[in-house]
Amino acid sequence: MVTYLGKLGELTLKGSNLKFFEKLLVQNAKTYLLSVDAKVHLNFGRLYIECEESACPAVEFTLSRLTGITGWAKAEVTEKNIEAIQKKVLELALVEKEKGAKTFKIEARRSDKSFPLDSYSIMREAGNLVYERQILSVDVHSPDVTFTVEVRDKVYVYSDSQKGRRGLPVGCSGKGLLLLSGGLDSPVAGYRMIRRGMTVECIYFHSYPYTSEEAQKKVEKLAEIVSGYGLRLHLNTIPFTQVQMQIKKKSPENYTTLMLRMCMMKVATMLAKRIGADCLITGESLGQVASQTIENMAVTESASGLPLLRPLVGLDKEEIIATAREIGTYETSILPYEDCCVLFSPKHPVLKAPLEEATRIFESLEVEPLLEEAFNNRQLMRFEAAGFVAQNWGTKENTEKLSKDHAVIVPMPQQSQV
Structure with a gap:
């Protein structure tokens, strides 16, 4: 199972109305992904989408267009201990080295305060194996790659963070x-x-x-x-x-x-x-x-x-x-x-x-x-993003209907009244 994280931005400032915006964001993500096998939920400022590898293109299409998130990443999930985190960072570093990276740095966030290391300690310890084995050199100012460790209900490690569309979820502003x-x-x-x-x-x-x-x-x-x-x-x-x-x-x-x-x-x-x-x-x-x-x-x-x-x-x-x-x-x-x-x-x-x-x-x-x-x-033509996803990556029984709904021409009645 593959996990994606979406980072909330402006939504977190909505105070007592936050739940409304969060619910709408999740609903919109689910709408994009009606035709693929993906689970969507939100918890403590992060949007989570879990899917099979075959659904990754559909999920990445969704996250690259979904308004209401400031960024997103394909994350690796690992156990809640520093040794597991070090091994996961090492795995990612080897992949990045193959792509041509020479330098790295670590960023960390600890939402689970019961974790024994604070954010600074996680940053200090997470890259030890990469440094000791001389896979990549440390550069905290202009690194070729940044590895991010987030300690939440689980530990999420990722290196390829993408910018989101920011803004607000579609449907909240009339x-x-x-x-x-x-x-x-x-x-x-x-x-x-x-x-x-x-x-x-x-x-x-x-x-x-x-x-x-x-x-x-x-x-x-x-x-x-x-x-x-x-x-x-x-x-x-x-x-x-x-x-x-x-x-x-x-x-x-x-x-x-x-x-x-x-x-x-x-x-x-x-x-x-x-x-x-x-x-x-x-x-x-x-x-x-x-x-x-x-x-x-x-x-x-x-x-x-x-x-x-x-x-x-x-x-x-x-x-x-x-x-x-x-x-x-x-x-x-x-x-x-x-x-x-x-x-x-x-x-x-x-x-x-x-x-x-x-x-x-x-x-x-x-x-x-x-x-x-x-x-x-007048003539009406409907376009559905869920239909586009279905045409390209859909797997469920409703794929055929969603594909047809992507671009549908609907003639208007000739004698409609204003």
Whole structure:
């Protein structure tokens, strides 16, 4: 049996609400692992996952995406005495030497105060065999490898600690509706809100044939990647061709992008109210493009009565790209398939639109019936992280069903009412 440890971070500061967050964290980990043989529990600031060797890839996928932990490691379990600890550290040191390590240090934590050695003594004694047999040299400042010994209900020894996603467990911070495009920004915005514990659903505006099927597939792939961090994700695709043609026909050219943003906000608000979302989320960054000046963002926000969250508002493009690379959306986002925001973009867009003027132009578009029609003809696609795990590593009887649930298209009723 293989044991993994997940380290809690911010959750430990939650005081009287700690049990709620811990329970949710365990529940989320179990959801990822529905199709594999794994046991999940939490005790004294550590998340434990026990599994067979064959399930390790599924568990590592889960821990690398699970929000609410600061780090994780594949640990060796040994007896509660210093001799057993020394032998286990020696075993790990031999493995690390084969990988090219030359220096090491020991870190130790002792939660079980009945253990005869304190943390400092454990650090001093645990590496004795490694040092005496000259397997590795000691370097407490910049070691090639750090061996960690945790004395808890059992003794856990590990050398390969990975960074976690930090943040809060998904599901503790309400629900948000993300305006997802095929660009770099919006997937990162959704990910950042997922890290704050928010359940995220998505809305995407598609203007076929002006936006290609490849553009839609690109967005679906981005939704799939983001769903890996948020447990599950619903992608609502809105047919927006007629709305954009109406904007082109009736709006002053320099206002077309801003009118499109207002129309998107209107439809997104309809959907948010239908699904019970508490807010809208966008990938806007202050001053990045013409529609993202503070004046134009105020106009955009005026089209929705819901809170509008902009988690990237203070980031520059390099910071956004760094996160996109980290979460795996970058390569998909830069594929050369344009979304509907690029269509009919004016050469000289308005930079500081007065709210009153923008509102007057929007009302003159007479676009409300087209917005409702687009909303009623939306299409839903569901992505389940548990389904992805099942497709790749599942072993249980429910694997087939979970695999099918990973990406399911559900057509909306044609006459649904707002």
